Amino acid sequence: MSELFRTCPRSGLVFHKAAESLIKFNAVTAVVFLAVGGVLGLLVVMTRWPAVHLLSADLFYQVLTGHGIIMLLVWIIFFEMAVLYFCSSTLLRCRLATPRFAWLGYVLMLGGAAITGVAILQGGSSVMMTSYVPMPAAPHFYLGLILFAVGALIGCFVFLGTLVVAKNERTYEGSIPLVTFGALTACIIAIFTIASGAIILIPTFLWSVGYISNIDPLMYRVIWWAMGHSSQQINVAAHVSVWYAIAAIVFGARPMSERVSRGAFLLYILFLQLASAHHILVDPGVGTEWKIFNTSYAMYLAVLASMVHGLTVPGSIEVAQREKGYTNGMFEWLRKAPWGNPVFSGMFISLVGFGFLGGITGVVMGTEQINLIIHNTIYVPGHFHPTVVLGTTLAFMALCYFLVPVLFRRELFLPGLAKWQTYLFGGGTALMSLFMMGAGTLGVARRHWDMAFSGAPFSFEFGGAAYMMMGLTGIFGVISVIGGAAFVIVIVGTILLGKKIEDKSEYSTARPAVLPMAPPAPANTGTGFIAPGTFALAVVFLATFVVYYFLNWMYLSSVWPMK
């Protein structure tokens, strides 16, 4: 069978035709779901904005269930399928293994998402994405999730299969590229995630149709989170890979050291998934040793890995910029970076937002005892919007600004809007999250329709500061949604209305040239730090981390003694 390939003249990327269509379909489907989830996010945040309080309680919980599932599962995982196919087939210049299975995976994911979506729309499944038993949802709510997961699992195997094909057919020299390695990390975590999901969701489905009489709710929580939290770790591995990719695309940056970056991904593979314990820290019964070992990813070794990536990604950019002559002072390399290019600005905001807002707060609230003063408050969504929205979603958006024109052979639609989009979305989300964290520190609950508790037998009033923070959450949430809408407009506009790029890029059956090894790095002649600016930023990061960490211990030490 002869396979069709084309080489993109502008980017030099080699696309296998079958993989290209799959990447396009998965990415576009993802963006459509992002748009839907964004509308739901708007409704959610306008309800949590006390002065607006838009929806009724029932509708709020229904919409919030939809927002969580569509954003966290559907948008992100569809896009990740596109990333997996891109990082295997396209980067390795290899035919995609079994495209038919990949399509089957796509159809299962779409069908599954639709079935769960219908269950939520019907109203009997407003159980939040976590669907904690024994609160029941309709059987097809779980069934849709199971089908979706099976589809994603097929995608993972197609990725692994493509790695095997590439190796056997020798489409590349040496080891796989770092970005592909990062995608492999994501794929491995995804396989564990989906297996855990199967262990818990299949019995829960059987329970919902009456074949099983009881699901232990604590067991459910522990295993559900092996899926729920690990799926966030897929995102981390995927968006870190995207950072490396964008540093290479925009700056031609090379990893500072293959060994260090890959070693850091290895730490992810070994330890990242243990952090599912973050959700079980104030659960009854599960022992302290288990909690401490797992919540700390075995002594924070996966945090170490993230701190390494956080240094090596901007560090590699700094090195590349200095080689181009931006050598003045500590930060000329950063000042002269292409801030008007949304591919770069999106990636950089993603990096900083993920590190400073998402990362620090995640480690702090994942500290066993500190979780006592944070669990289930609105601090929690305040923490994970910076990880999953700033970190993952914004990194994927940045990649789209590069990839969509290349894939669809069209110029970006409204490039002026694209230029502002990353700032609008990044800034709105960052501030929304900060105010959610502030309100959470004051005790405001997550997944809660009314912070005034109307109709409760007793009364309790949060202070003015909590109301103000939730109001600001509302305002910046709306800005964030506007930023998200701008992204959807640019991408959909590009696909439908963008100016066609007339380049000579025909499909042919000729086998693409073997992917060569990277050119050797110039010898490091200096004796000092090769990336002093990045190191300084890293020290600022660490200082913020330390201060914030101790602040929370101080706050904890002021509450009632308990054991």
Next chain:
Amino acid sequence: MSALLPPSERIWGNHPLDKVEGTWIAIALVWCLFMFFMMPYWHVFGKQNYAGEAYRTTPAVYSAKVEKMVEAHTVRKETALDIPVVRPPAGSDVYLAGRLWSWYPALELEKDQTYRLHISSLDWQHGFSLQPINVNAQVVPGYEMVLTITPDKSGEYTIICNEFCGALHHTMMGKIYVVDR
């Protein structure tokens, strides 16, 4: 574009560490280990911990324990719903139930006395969230969590629910009054 290309040499697994990376890894590792040991340290020297004491139970059994305590120690009733306020002896076992949609019963505790506060759910999962000090715990049906507490400031404390538990989740509220002796 070398993160998108194979490493520039076949053997890269023994490249020496760059100075920036090496320094940063060392600093970060120290911080990571510090944060790790902070948790066991606090279990020994800190005052706010949950050591994991819990028992398996059933809603019926647990509910009976709650009722027994309510019958023995109710000191007054509050609100139009006649919610009992229970004043258990200092140092005793106190049973609190989360259910759709209330925390039952209300409690009156003495300042600086220690109580074994049992918490469980009679139906779905709930979130024990004590305001304004913002202490939170997951409440799971079938499991009885024991938190040994020593309220050290008097005043009126409110328990809200911060695990979603259905339409009237936001009305789920209870009270703990801490009084001077």
Next chain:
Amino acid sequence: MAEPVQRNTNEQEQPVPVLQQILDNPFLLLFLGVVMPTVFYILWGVMEIVTIPMAN
């Protein structure tokens, strides 16, 4: 390990460092990445739950 086919450039005769051998083996990584959390998180966690005593 028997090594019947020896390639001949200088570079290839160097032994591949162990770390690199691990990192270049996707299925070994897959194995590690599934076993670690299964043992430490899931199995250990399930043990914790089933050993919670009955209330009296």
